[in-house]
Amino acid sequence: MLTPIFETEPSTSSSTSPLSTSSTSTSTTTTTTTTTTSKSTSSTTSTPSTSTSSSTTTSTTTTTSTTTTTSKSTSTSSTTSTTTSTTTACNYFLNQTNYPVGSTPYSVAVVDVNSDNKSDIIVTNSDSNNVGVLLNAGNGAFNVQTTYAVSASPVSVSAVDVNSDNKPDIVVTNSGSGTVGVLLNAGSGTFNTQTIYTVGSNPRSIAVVDVNSDHKSDIVVANYDANTISVLLNAGSGTFNTQTIYTVGTNPRSVVAVDVNSDNKPDIVFANSGLNNVGVLLNAGNATFNAQTTYTVGSNPRSLAVVDVNSDNKPDIIVANYDASTVSVLLNAGSGTFNTQTTYTVGTDPHSLAAVDVNNDNKPDIIVTNSGLNNVGVLLNAGNGTFNAQTIYSVGINPYSVAVVDVNNDNKPDIIVVNQGSNNVGVLLHC
Numbered sequence: 001m002l003t004p005i006f007e008t009e010p011s012t013s014s015s016t017s018p019l020s021t022s023s024t025s026t027s028t029t030t031t032t033t034t035t036t037t038s039k040s041t042s043s044t045t046s047t048p049s050t051s052t053s054s055s056t057t058t059s060t061t062t063t064t065s066t067t068t069t070t071s072k073s074t075s076t077s078s079t080t081s082t083t084t085s086t087t088t089a090c091n092y093f094l095n096q097t098n099y100p101v102g103s104t105p106y107s108v109a110v111v112d113v114n115s116d117n118k119s120d121i122i123v124t125n126s127d128s129n130n131v132g133v134l135l136n137a138g139n140g141a142f143n144v145q146t147t148y149a150v151s152a153s154p155v156s157v158s159a160v161d162v163n164s165d166n167k168p169d170i171v172v173t174n175s176g177s178g179t180v181g182v183l184l185n186a187g188s189g190t191f192n193t194q195t196i197y198t199v200g201s202n203p204r205s206i207a208v209v210d211v212n213s214d215h216k217s218d219i220v221v222a223n224y225d226a227n228t229i230s231v232l233l234n235a236g237s238g239t240f241n242t243q244t245i246y247t248v249g250t251n252p253r254s255v256v257a258v259d260v261n262s263d264n265k266p267d268i269v270f271a272n273s274g275l276n277n278v279g280v281l282l283n284a285g286n287a288t289f290n291a292q293t294t295y296t297v298g299s300n301p302r303s304l305a306v307v308d309v310n311s312d313n314k315p316d317i318i319v320a321n322y323d324a325s326t327v328s329v330l331l332n333a334g335s336g337t338f339n340t341q342t343t344y345t346v347g348t349d350p351h352s353l354a355a356v357d358v359n360n361d362n363k364p365d366i367i368v369t370n371s372g373l374n375n376v377g378v379l380l381n382a383g384n385g386t387f388n389a390q391t392i393y394s395v396g397i398n399p400y401s402v403a404v405v406d407v408n409n410d411n412k413p414d415i416i417v418v419n420q421g422s423n424n425v426g427v428l429l430h431c
């Protein structure tokens with residue numbers, strides 16, 4: 001087995017550190033004097049001690065005893081002990097642990113690829129022209145990456161079973177060659193050589209979802225320079241048909257496929273980064289899609305998630321607006337339409353986001369990478385589709401992509417972030 005390589009960096013948070021604990025304990029004993037035929041005096045004072053506890057305790061004990069014999073003898077003893085301790089509540093995430101990957105990592109997926117019930121990390125190394133797979137070594141630690149060659153400048157990655165063998169395969173956008181690569185899972189966490197399929201110019205984002213209800217996962221791609229969305233239907237056995245192209249707005253940069261109008265067919269939602277809006281293509285059936293409807297968001301939207309944030313059983317849209325340093329929330333108004341955005345201020349250059357319940361209240365929270373400040377922000381859901389101000393955690397240089405998945409099997413979601421400027425992946429375990 002490969003040995004995990006990691007380094008730990010300190011984190012900063014806008015609230016108290018998860019490990020901040022203070023405790024004091026003091027104990028004193030008074031002087032004891034005993035008189036018999038001869039006189040003697042002894043005195044003892046205990047040394048203060050420090051302990052760690054999650055409670056506050058105060059105790060006092062006083063004992064007095066007098067004994068008389070033929071010769072006069074008096075003994076008096078008094079002991080007082082006070083213990084006070086205070087432990088601050090966990091602030092959700094611990095300091096990151098870093099794992100080296102390739103040159104200029106872009107995107108991350110976190111999925112169990114070797115059937116050991118532990119989530120593994122898959123990352124695109126854009127300037128290395130490969131994808132790295134870091135197998136989970138247990139307890140939230142990861143082995144050194146194994147790399148698989150792909151085409152020029154891989155950017156986005158997904159890990160989904162595309163050939164119905166119950167093993168997740170890797171699907172990657174090769175932005176420099178205008179293709180997507182499919183690497184079938186060969187078992188034991190290894191992957192076959194990629195098979196490539198032509199899409200549009202500069203594909204930047206990918207979603208892998210069954211869009212035509214045939215129980216086979218299809219590929220949806222946002223082509224940044226072509227201003228199009230490509231849909232490649234699964235032809236069976238992990239192969240794909242030629243793309244069908246849908247024209248959208250300028251510079252589509254992020255894409256997801258989720259049913260937004262409750263008809264049990266996945267629709268396509270994407271960020272038109274050049275027009276400061278998001279587009280929605282409703283699924284018309286038979287793997288075809290209607291023309292886009294657009295909704296205004298902030299400047300230069302880079303990433304989005306589609307999740308029900310207000311518990312009305314309708315998925316809402318959350319967008320990271322890179323140039324505006326905000327996150328937009330567009331609540332679902334029904335029938336696949338959306339209300340005007342509500343914006344929340346975050347850090348500089350928010351690039352990637354995820355929406356996952358991190359505090360176990362059954363409401364999805366927002367986790368965003370503030371790439372200009374080298375941190376991630378967590379906005380807890382305040383209910384009714386509103387969010388509290390962010391709490392920040394330090395990560396590496398230029399955090400570019402984020403996933404939120406339980407990697408140490410404690411039933412609490414952890415944060416995995418691609419630090420593009422540091423050429424590593426950071427793991428922040430949930431405390």
